[in-house]
Amino acid sequence: MPQSSILNPATSELAQHVAAGLRKTPKTLSSMYFYDDAGSRLFQQIMALPEYYPTRAEAAIFQQHGRALAAALSPAGSPDFSLVELGAGDGAKTKLLLRELLQGNAAFTYAPVDISAGAMTGLVDTLRRELPALRVAPVVEDYATALTQLRTWPGTKAVLFLGSNIGNFGPAERLNFLRQLAAPLGPADRLLIGFDLQKDPRRIRAAYDDAQGVTAAFNLNLLTRLNRELGADFDLAHWQHYTDYSPLSGAVRSFLVSTRAQQVHIAALEETVDFAAWEVIHTENSFKFTLPQIEALAAEAGLRVVTFFTDAAGDFADVVLAAREG
Structure with missing residues (x-):
């Protein structure tokens, strides 16, 4: 019996993705598979790096504008609502918003969504210690599954998609994703999406190729995952991380580079x-935006900008969106 036929569903999905991606020109793997437990831990380290400004910029927005953000997300006249966060991670920034909502006596349930069970367990344990009054309903799923569930989610909801994750989608995927987010929204529902803004190209590139090599380890961990879960034999000594940034397209692109001619066997395939x-294997895009681009994108997806908040330096924007009226 072929090994691929006895894989569990999650591993089978990964195997199918890898089979399709490595047949493309150039070869491609999705950044969604970065986030096994080891990848999630490495990303926590990345967010603390001096070069990685997005986390600090968004945290500054939450610190400076937390009360206004909470008000913008709380549905008027609704007795209760769900605060759904896609890709919750460690929830460090979100806890600032949760505290504002609790202090304002908002009636809500926090529903963090993350693909990593390890990250979710750590987040829930931390929330129970730090915010014991908070109602938490964790969901361990990928974005696609979570979006399907949103269509049947009861009551009013505010959906968070923070940390510039929207930039990981290419233009067509981004529009489709936003349309999927817009589809289940009622008039009182809200979205809060983080957008990394265009700025000094050198600062942007450095954020994705840090001096300590943590981002390189994060990218290379994808190969470690394929070795472990698919029985591949990637030799990491013959691979390296590379990234570039184009101010014209606003795209950071990350790659894994084969440093010699080599063959890799993948047992599951x-x-x-x-x-x-x-x-190269193209592993990630991270697009940067201007405010006019965000407004145009929202309109095309059937959304409208309610309000937006930026940090003092104008590095980052958290944008509150709603379904377009009419």
């Missing part, structure tokens, strides 16, 4: 993949 010297 019963395939051997050839890599030329210096051939």
